[in-house]
Amino acid sequence: xxxxRIPTINRVIIAGRLTRDPELRYTPGGKAVCTVSLAVNRRYxxxxxxxxxxxxxxxxxxxxKTAELxxxxxxxxxxxxxxxxxxxxxWETEAGQKRSVIEIRADRxxxxxxxxxxxAEVDE
Amino acid sequence: xxxxxxxxxxxxxxxxxLTKDPDVRQTTNGTPVANFSIAINRRFRxxxxxxxxxxxxVGIVAWQKLADLCRQYLAKGRAVLVxxxxxxxxWETEDGQKRSxxxxxxxxxxxxxxxxxxxAPPHQPETGVAAPAAEPYxxxxxxxxxxxxxxxx
Numbered sequence: 001x002x003x004x005r006i007p008t009i010n011r012v013i014i015a016g017r018l019t020r021d022p023e024l025r026y027t028p029g030g031k032a033v034c035t036v037s038l039a040v041n042r043r044y045x046x047x048x049x050x051x052x053x054x055x056x057x058x059x060x061x062x063x064x065k066t067a068e069l070x071x072x073x074x075x076x077x078x079x080x081x082x083x084x085x086x087x088x089x090x091w092e093t094e095a096g097q098k099r100s101v102i103e104i105r106a107d108r109x110x111x112x113x114x115x116x117x118x119x120a121e122v123d124e
Numbered sequence: 125x126x127x128x129x130x131x132x133x134x135x136x137x138x139x140x141x142l143t144k145d146p147d148v149r150q151t152t153n154g155t156p157v158a159n160f161s162i163a164i165n166r167r168f169r170x171x172x173x174x175x176x177x178x179x180x181x182v183g184i185v186a187w188q189k190l191a192d193l194c195r196q197y198l199a200k201g202r203a204v205l206v207x208x209x210x211x212x213x214x215w216e217t218e219d220g221q222k223r224s225x226x227x228x229x230x231x232x233x234x235x236x237x238x239x240x241x242x243x244a245p246p247h248q249p250e251t252g253v254a255a256p257a258a259e260p261y262x263x264x265x266x267x268x269x270x271x272x273x274x275x276x277x
Contacts, residue, residue: 006203006236007139010164010180014210015133040134040210056134056211058226079130086136086164086226088180102182102226112130 010085012104014058015112016040018078024071034067036060036074038082059103060084066109073111081110134209136228138182139236140164142202148195158191160184162204183213183227190233203236 016038024034040056060082062070074080084107090100140162148158164180184206186194198204208231214224 006141008164008166009137009139009205010166011137012210013133013135015131017130041130042132042134042209056209056226058210081131081133085166086138086180086182087178088182100181100225102180 011083012086013081013083014038014040014104015079015081016058018074018076018080019057020076022071022074024067032064032067032071034062034070036062036070036080038080059101060106060109061087061103062106062109066106070109079112081108081112082106083108083110136206136208136210138162138164138206138228139203140182140206142198142200142204143181145200146194146198148191156188156191156195158184158186158194158198160194160198162206183225184208184230184233185213185227186230186233190230194233197235205232205234205236206230207232 019037019039022034022036024032026032036059038058038060040058042054042056044052044054046052082104084104086102087105088100088102090098092098143161143163146158146160148156150156161181161183164182166178166180167175168178170176206228208228210226211229212224213227214222216222
């Protein structure tokens with residue numbers, strides 16, 4: 001039998017709400033890039049049987065047409081489904097400290113709110 | 125029509141290699157917890173047609189039996205499949221600044237290599253040593269980090 005090789009898998013699917021309005025920018029080359037911050041809630045029963053909410057905050061980056069649509073139709077509080085991959089970025093601060101962040105690079109953002117004029121889903 | 129509710133969805137599937145040996149400790153009440161990070165490589169073609177590689181580093185945390193299995197079988201360079209959810213981890217730096225990052229809380233880790241640290245001492249005489257009897261494959265049941273009674277091992 002032929003030897004196996006390790007496949008590349010980097011897949012994330014989450015549903016949440018925007019914690020603020022989207023921020024649209026353009027790269028020097030003119031590509032649209034939009035950043036949104038999501039709150040993803042999980043509800044669970046604690047040891048004493050009380051319902052608790054546990055919220056995870058996740059930054060999502062999308063590009064091109066998706067970025068424009070996200071910026072046009074979404075706002076703080078909008079519910080969305082995001083599918084994409086994790087990306088880490090690291091840099092050095094002016095003081096020489098190393099920093100890094102992990103965010104989701106979305107390749108699909110589903111709009112989960114019925115809104116006049118809004119497309120149900122945008123694929124990149 | 126009844127109102128819809130937002131799906132409870134937070135899932136990550138990753139395959140990568142450990143950047144270091146896992147760091148396995150016990151919490152003050154004795155619960156084992158393993159921390160490590162994996163490197164995930166992605167190859168892509170740049171606009172100029174060259175094949176480039178980009179690496180993403182993701183922190184993984186595992187609890188309970190899964191943490192013990194990590195200690196037993198994982199080491200720097202090992203390939204794993206991790207399934208879990210994204211969560212924030214925050215901490216304070218020595219000079220009092222708040223930082224936070226995303227990590228994956230694993231509820232399943234599959235070891236993707238057939239030779240493992242525990243079964244493969246470096247100078248074993250060749251006496252027909254078989255592959256590990258059971259695939260090290262772990263799936264803790266509970267998400268609350270408490271129950272480990274009904275695990276399949």
